[in-house]
Amino acid sequence: MLEPFAGPASLLVLDGEEHVRQRRLQLPAFHGDALRAYAPVVAELAARELDAWPRGRPVRAHARMQALTLAVMLRVVLGSEAPALRAAIEEALALVRSSPRLVAMSVLGRDGRFRRAVARVDAELYALIERGGAEGSLIEVLRAAGPTDAELRDQLVTLLAAGHETTATALAWAFERLARDPALVARLRAGDDELLEATVKEVLRIRPVLSVAPREVAAPFALRDGRVIPPGAQVAACLYLTHRRAEAFPPDPLAFRPQRWLEGPKPPPYAWVPFGGGPRRCLGAAFAVMEMREVLRAAVARLDLAPAGARGERVRRRAVSLTPAAGGRVVAR
Ligand code: HEM
Numbered sequence: 001m002l003e004p005f006a007g008p009a010s011l012l013v014l015d016g017e018e019h020v021r022q023r024r025l026q027l028p029a030f031h032g033d034a035l036r037a038y039a040p041v042v043a044e045l046a047a048r049e050l051d052a053w054p055r056g057r058p059v060r061a062h063a064r065m066q067a068l069t070l071a072v073m074l075r076v077v078l079g080s081e082a083p084a085l086r087a088a089i090e091e092a093l094a095l096v097r098s099s100p101r102l103v104a105m106s107v108l109g110r111d112g113r114f115r116r117a118v119a120r121v122d123a124e125l126y127a128l129i130e131r132g133g134a135e136g137s138l139i140e141v142l143r144a145a146g147p148t149d150a151e152l153r154d155q156l157v158t159l160l161a162a163g164h165e166t167t168a169t170a171l172a173w174a175f176e177r178l179a180r181d182p183a184l185v186a187r188l189r190a191g192d193d194e195l196l197e198a199t200v201k202e203v204l205r206i207r208p209v210l211s212v213a214p215r216e217v218a219a220p221f222a223l224r225d226g227r228v229i230p231p232g233a234q235v236a237a238c239l240y241l242t243h244r245r246a247e248a249f250p251p252d253p254l255a256f257r258p259q260r261w262l263e264g265p266k267p268p269p270y271a272w273v274p275f276g277g278g279p280r281r282c283l284g285a286a287f288a289v290m291e292m293r294e295v296l297r298a299a300v301a302r303l304d305l306a307p308a309g310a311r312g313e314r315v316r317r318r319a320v321s322l323t324p325a326a327g328g329r330v331v332a333r
Pocket residue numbers: 011012023158159162163164166167170208209210212213214274275276277278279280281282283284285287288
């Protein structure tokens with residue numbers, strides 16, 4: 001389904017040995033030192049975005065975060081803000097977003113407007129590939145592993161697409177939750193970094209962006225109760241329900257309470273899985289956590305937040321993601 005946009009060499013499309021090989025090539029770009037170097041870039045872009053928010057009237061955090069996370073991905077991946085590429089990506093993504101279900105992607109692949117939009121993205125990307133990215137940008141790290149231009153194109157589109165909408169949605173939920181907890185905002189503003197980390201974890205727990213991690217069963221798979229799932233079956237681990245298990249998150253699994261991560265026993269392994277797990281676990285997990293941390297730090301430093309409506313927003317399903325129904329409407333002061 002994703003191939004028309006992401007391309008045949010995308011991690012999202014590959015399987016088996018070729019998937020393992022591609023992951024190995026890309027992993028170094030997402031490790032420790034590389035991430036630390038990107039944090040100030042994220043902080044700078046976040047400050048610029050948040051300083052431009054209107055004060056005293058409702059803002060849809062989701063839309064603003066979509067713009068910010070795309071800017072972050074472009075700067076980090078390519079080392080520049082690439083306005084022409086950005087416009088082309090936004091056009092292609094608008095068509096993706098307008099299709100109610102992800103399955104429609106395979107139909108989109110035959111849609112003339114979509115194909116022209118992807119062709120514009122490609123033209124801009126290949127021009128950037130030819131020029132070379134800025135020193136330290138992801139494009140240069142990825143290039144060091146020696147991919148062909150076409151493989152590099154697929155890697156870049158995949159990172160730009162997988163890395164921006166997901167993080168924007170998670171941040172929209174963070175604003176939706178934080179606006180309803182002024183005491184938490186005050187503690188974060190005082191510089192409690194452990195609590196900031198816990199807040200990011202708790203947002204991803206109580207409002208995971210992706211509801212399931214789907215798989216096709218490769219070999220007979222026995223459940224604890226003795227039932228066996230046969231090869232070829234489609235299964236989906238439900239991240240959303242896993243995060244709500246009472247035995248893993250006592251005593252109030254449905255409450256948004258970042259402090260829980262700083263008190264009491266740690267939840268068992270695989271109780272917190274917003275990034276999936278196993279050989280297909282999210283490649284950008286550490287990046288996403290770093291990005292959320294930097295954006296929230298910048299937000300609490302300069303804004304008081306209030307909710308635009310009395311009730312917490314419902315979870316609305318859009319394609320595969322679980323988004324705040326009203327777009328994360330908050331009032332900043
Ligand atoms: C809060 C933000 C994010 C969330 C909630 C998220 C979640 C996920 C999930 C659930 C998967 C599937 C895992 C599985 O099937 O076990 C995934 C895969 C992936 N994600 Fe993320 N992601 C986020 C941000 C990012 C970022 C920032 C990047 C890139 C910089 C990224 C790149 C990828 C890639 C390349 C895959 C495919 C991995 C593979 O199939 O080997 N994601 N993500």
